[in-house]
Structure formats: C-alpha cells, structure tokens
Amino acid sequence: MTKSRVTASSQLLLACGAFGLGLCMLFFPQWFYRVFSYVLKTGFLLLGVYELSLVFLQKNQRITHGFWFIVYAALFALARFYPLPFLAALPYILGFLGVVNGITRLLINYQYRQDGVSGSIWHLITGCILIIGAITFFIRPIAHALVSARLLGIYFILLSTNLFSDFFILIIPKNEGYTTRRRRIVLPVLIAAFLPQKVLSVIQKLSRSGELELQPAHGTSTDLEVFIHLLEGGLSGFGHVDLCFDGNVYSYGCYDEQSHRLFGMMSDGTLAVVPKEPYLKHCLEYEKKILVGFGISLSPQNREAVRAKIEEILENTVPWKCAAERGSAECKDAASALYRATGAHFYKFRSGAFKTYFVLNTNCVLLADRIIGVSGVDLLALNGITTPGTYFAFLNDAYQRKGSLVISRQIYGTEELPKKLETK
Numbered sequence: 001m002t003k004s005r006v007t008a009s010s011q012l013l014l015a016c017g018a019f020g021l022g023l024c025m026l027f028f029p030q031w032f033y034r035v036f037s038y039v040l041k042t043g044f045l046l047l048g049v050y051e052l053s054l055v056f057l058q059k060n061q062r063i064t065h066g067f068w069f070i071v072y073a074a075l076f077a078l079a080r081f082y083p084l085p086f087l088a089a090l091p092y093i094l095g096f097l098g099v100v101n102g103i104t105r106l107l108i109n110y111q112y113r114q115d116g117v118s119g120s121i122w123h124l125i126t127g128c129i130l131i132i133g134a135i136t137f138f139i140r141p142i143a144h145a146l147v148s149a150r151l152l153g154i155y156f157i158l159l160s161t162n163l164f165s166d167f168f169i170l171i172i173p174k175n176e177g178y179t180t181r182r183r184r185i186v187l188p189v190l191i192a193a194f195l196p197q198k199v200l201s202v203i204q205k206l207s208r209s210g211e212l213e214l215q216p217a218h219g220t221s222t223d224l225e226v227f228i229h230l231l232e233g234g235l236s237g238f239g240h241v242d243l244c245f246d247g248n249v250y251s252y253g254c255y256d257e258q259s260h261r262l263f264g265m266m267s268d269g270t271l272a273v274v275p276k277e278p279y280l281k282h283c284l285e286y287e288k289k290i291l292v293g294f295g296i297s298l299s300p301q302n303r304e305a306v307r308a309k310i311e312e313i314l315e316n317t318v319p320w321k322c323a324a325e326r327g328s329a330e331c332k333d334a335a336s337a338l339y340r341a342t343g344a345h346f347y348k349f350r351s352g353a354f355k356t357y358f359v360l361n362t363n364c365v366l367l368a369d370r371i372i373g374v375s376g377v378d379l380l381a382l383n384g385i386t387t388p389g390t391y392f393a394f395l396n397d398a399y400q401r402k403g404s405l406v407i408s409r410q411i412y413g414t415e416e417l418p419k420k421l422e423t424k
Contacts, residue, residue: 007402008171015163018156025153029146032153033087040086041079048072088141090148095141098134102127104360111266111362115355166401222295222408223303224375226368228392229283230290239388241364243371244293245306249279252367254357255322255335255346269357270335271317271347271367278342280412286341294395295408298375305374313370316354317347365391375405 025032051069055062079086105127112120137144227249229240242251251274254260254267261267283289298306324336325346338344349355353362365386398406 008167011163011167015160015167018163019160022153022156022158022160025149025156027153029149029153032149033145037079037083037086040083041076044072044076044079048076084142087145090152091137091141091144094148094151095134095137098130098137102130102134105130107262107266107358108361111356111358112353115353116351117353166397223298224296224306224372226294226296226372226391226395228292228294228388228395230292231288239392241368241388241391243368244276245310245371247276249274249276250310250368250371251279252354252357252364255333255338256320256348257333257335265359267357269349269354269362270320271313271349271354272335272338272344273347274338274342274344279338279344282338282341284412286337291412292392293408293410293412294399294406295410296372296375297405297407302375306371309371309374313354313367314347316350316352318350320346320348322346364388 048069051065051072054065055069058065105123109120109123109127112118112123137148223245225244227242227244229242231239240251240253242249244250249272251272253270253272254264255270255272256268259268280291283291322335322339323331323333324339328336335344335346339346354367356362363386365388368391369386395406396409398404399409
C-alpha cells in the first residue's frame with residue numbers, strides 16, 4: 001500500500017473551508033440551520049427513494065427494504081413538518097459534552113487535591129461552569145440553538161488555525177532541533193474515543209482482502225517508536241499508548257489492581273519498563289492485540305533530550321513489585337502476566353500528577369506526550385480530554401505530511417493477521 005501525502009494545496013483548501021464554514025456559523029447561524037434542514041430532508045428523501053427501489057429490485061428482501069423505506073419516509077415527514085427535534089440535536093450534543101467535561105474537571109480537582117498538585121481550584125471552577133452551562137442547554141435546547149451554532153463556528157475557526165499552521169509548515173521547512181509545540185484543537189471526545197475501533201475495523205478488512213504484507217513482528221528500528229494498542233470490546237477498545245526508546249518500551253497505566261477505584265478509571269500510576277521484542281510478543285500473542293507503531297526520526301540533540309526526559313521521570317519513581325515478583329504462584333493480574341513473559345520492571349510515582357492514573361486526564365497518552373514533546377515532533381500541546389484515538393489521529397496526520405519526523409507506520413499482529421504493514 002502506498003503512502004498518501006497531504007499536499008500544501010489540499011491543506012490550504014481544507015483550512016479555508018473550515019474557516020469559511022466557521023465564519024458562516026458564527027455570524028449567520030440561521031443560514032446554517034436552513035442549510036442543515038435542507039440537507040437533512042434531501043438525505044432522508046434520497047434514502048427513502050433508494051430503499052423503495054430495492055423493494056422492487058430485491059424481491060427476497062422486500063420486508064427489510066420496506067421497513068427502512070417507512071423509517072426514512074417518517075423521518076422526512078418529521079424534518080419537513082416538525083423540525084424542532086432536529087434543531088434541538090446540536091444543543092443536546094453540546095450539553096452532553098459539557099456535562100462530561102465538567103464532571104471530568106471535578107474529578108481532576110479531586111485527584112490533584114489528593115496528590116497535592118497545584119491548579120486544582122481552576123479545575124473546580126471550570127467544572128462547575130461547564131455543568132451549569134450544560135444544564136441550561138438541556139432545559140431550553142431550542143432557545144440555545146443559535147448559541148450552539150455559534151459555538152460550533154468558533155470551534156471550526158480555531159480548527160482552521162491549526163490547518164493554516166500545518167500549511168505553513170509544509171511550505172516553510174523547520175530548523176533542525178526545533179521543539180516548539182503548537183496548541184491544537186483536538187477531535188471531539190465522542191469521535192476520538194471510538195477512533196481505535198474504527199482503525200481496527202479497517203485493519204481487519206484489509207487483512208481479509210489480503211492487502212496487508214506479512215513481515216516479522218519485530219519490525220524495523222527507528223529512534224523512537226510510539227505504539228497505539230487496538231483491541232475489541234470493553235475499556236480496552238478505547239486503546240492504549242506507549243513508546244519505545246533505546247530498546248525499551250515505557251508503558252504507563254493502572255497495573256496495580258489492588259489500588260483500582262472508580263470502576264478502574266483511577267489507580268496508583270504505574271510505569272512498566274520492558275524490552276521491546278518480548279513486550280510485542282506478549283501484546284500480540286497473549287493479549288491478542290493489534291499494535292500500530294509510528295516511527296520517529298530524531299536528531300542527536302533531540303535524542304539526548306528524550307533520554308534526559310525519561311531519566312527525569314524515573315527519578316520521581318520508586319520500584320514496585322507485582323504479585324508474581326513477590327512470589328505469588330496463582331496471581332492472574334495483568335502486571336504479573338507481563339512480568340512472567342518479559343521480566344518487566346515496574347515503578348510507582350512518588351509525587352506529582354502521575355502519582356494517580358486517571359483515564360480522562362493523567363493517562364497513558366499524557367505521559368507518552370511528556371516524553372515525545374521534547375523530541376521535535378510537532379504534535380500537540382494537550383488540553384481537554386485526550387484519548388489514544390486523538391493521538392493516533394495526530395500521529396497519522398504527521399506521518400502523511402511531507403518533511404515530518406514521523407517516518408514510518410507499521411501494523412503488528414498475530415499470525416491470524418498480517419504481522420506488519422509498512423507504508424513508505
């Protein structure tokens with residue numbers, strides 16, 4: 001499979017489109033809803049006509065297509081004669097996102113207060129404001145329809161600034177050793193959270209069609225490699241991020257099951273340091289995962305910066321022994337399984353934000369980003385809820401840009417799936 005490149009012209013076109021749409025939604029929200037209503041009615045009409053045609057063309061599935069024709073006809077009639085439920089959809093969505101982010105901020109406030117991390121008061125204030133604002137959207141959705149359109153317009157305008165910045169990076173080369181990071185607008189959490197499952201579905205489809213190339217599981221060597229873990233079902237379906245440097249994988253997570261709380265969303269933050277090849281074998285063969293690895297090329301200066309950052313992180317840790325390392329023979333926890341398979345070393349944090357693992361804040365993505373941030377890769381300065389799906393999107397985008405330090409993309413799998421897809 002060939003590597004698709006993002007050209008400067010396509011990046012500029014996308015940026016202008018996002019900026020224009022944002023301006024229209026910000027200053028002419030009524031226009032947005034008129035266009036939205038027209039697109040909605042046209043879409044339902046076309047889908048209804050399509051299903052009706054299949055009623056006559058596929059006689060063995062008449063009942064199924066007839067059912068969907070009735071559904072689309074009803075939706076078209078609703079959109080045509082009583083569009084208020086559709087107009088209320090955007091305020092409800094923004095209200096839901098506000099509640100999720102508000103609750104997350106309150107939990108971060110609790111986490112920071114428990115661990116003695118500064119800045120907890122701002123999360124408390126932000127959380128209360130978000131929840132109160134979200135409740136007003138739920139109570140009077142139609143009254144907030146225009147406000148919702150304007151807020152979405154602001155989002156597209158801010159998104160366009162990222163796209164314009166990407167355009168200038170494509171046409172103006174960076175100096176070697178450049179490490180300044182840009183604050184970026186991340187994907188909405190409802191989209192980013194489920195992106196790993198979408199990627200996994202695409203990989204499985206390519207595998208079944210025979211388009212993936214079989215290669216040894218150890219892959220090729222790069223200065224720094226970031227792994228995105230993909231697995232079907234449960235919380236694991238939202239993905240996991242870790243990285244490999246100097247032959248060792250650094251994986252941050254909730255390995256101490258005895259410290260789990262809030263349904264496993266919080267735990268003592270634990271860092272596993274594992275040799276790369278045994279770790280890959282364990283993930284693929286025991287955990288039945290698929291890993292997407294992004295290789296990053298580093299200058300000597302940035303390589304030393306990454307090494308120094310890892311040493312700085314490890315200085316704030318103390319060794320921790322899992323149940324298997326303490327001599328328990330019947331333990332079945334994830335840390336013990338990893339220890340038996342790889343001889344992994346585990347560390348807990350003495351202090352700071354990473355002392356507590358929180359899936360919506362101090363998670364695997366944030367720790368990996370703290371290390372990657374000094375590597376010169378122009379990714380993102382994290383803000384909001386950032387998921388493995390968000391990081392995959394940024395790495396994949398960087399890989400497709402000309403002149404990016406993200407130079408390889410590999411897919412690791414078991415024998416049932418291709419072991420590596422390398423696109424160059």
